[in-house]
Amino acid sequence: MSDDILQRLMAVLASRKGADPDSSYVAGLYRQGLDSILKKIGEESAETIIAAKSGDPQQIVAETADLWFHCLVLLAHQDLDARQVLDELEQRFGRSGVEEKAAREQAK
Amino acid sequence: MSDDILQRLMAVLASRKGADPDSSYVAGLYRQGLDSILKKIGEESAETIIAAKSGDPQQIVAETADLWFHCLVLLAHQDLDARQVLDELEQRFGRSGVEEKAAREQAK
């Protein structure tokens, strides 16, 4: 798998930051501002849940992609990077991390 | 970046599927079933939104990681793979894809 797609997408998203709001979907979202990006995250997470309950595998993949995409837009908007999220996943949920998370949850 | 972390996490998540529910956080989630995984996705997306509105970069990264992690758990539970989500992102939101998405939105 060529999963550096997340990095390539981050580069595209960064390049849209000064662009004419009418020139692309993402430039339009940036222009509308943080709240608009967050509304999309809320919307796409609901659609992921609905797709999963409907049990359609292709729909689950498509809605998860939409959800992650708008998370990437949020990261770009806040001058953050997907790499930081992947690093966090590595630290917290790597092989041993999954157990560590379990411990953390039980301690709550 | 070593971003094959998603693939490594998928392998860990797949390996938990037959495990004792008490042995790990993820095995416990599988045991509780689909609805429990989806509740976590709803919860973590709300927490991502809240973190973004609070403006704390580390919190945004941490909550996005939590959200993606539970999406990976969903994918594993449904015998799907992160690779499919990345492929979908590639197709729909690659350099030209971002414009295609814009067109698709405007046509709605």
Place this chain on the structure above:
Amino acid sequence: MSDDILQRLMAVLASRKGADPDSSYVAGLYRQGLDSILKKIGEESAETIIAAKSGDPQQIVAETADLWFHCLVLLAHQDLDARQVLDELEQRFGRSGVEEKAAREQAK
């Protein structure tokens, strides 16, 4: 307060059930089906959260109204009634109920 507004709204929503999808917003939502109504609930709950974090009282009231409205549409679509929700609130969260809920949570 004339808070039978919920009952009057339920009556309006019920009356829209056979209507031409082009005749009203609600008739259009019914036609699109359950998933469309649920997407709106996901969207409006995100907007309520965003409004609360923004701290604008009028926006909080407006988004909460939008959220409740789409819950009423869901109830009508499923042949349920707001009265049932109010009865549930009465039973579970009446004066003593608030403590009962606390006990229930602690027992989890």
Place this chain on the structure above:
Amino acid sequence: MSDDILQRLMAVLASRKGADPDSSYVAGLYRQGLDSILKKIGEESAETIIAAKSGDPQQIVAETADLWFHCLVLLAHQDLDARQVLDELEQRFGRSGVEEKAAREQAK
């Protein structure tokens, strides 16, 4: 229907505002602060969506009640009142309001 339950609940919720955080579920939520209340709204809206997709009427009623309850907690926490939400519903979604909303949506 005695739907002034919303008003009675608001009075109970207001009375909990200075209370010992250990004395009730709601006093605990106030103490944890706005973000905790908003997380519950995100969680309960996801549970409402899941219940609706599962098609269990009693579950839909119970989760909608949970969602509304935490909206009431939010309103109380922000010194707002359910009456304002009902007034907003009256104005925007009264008999003619449903059509007005339709018009507003189409104009978007």
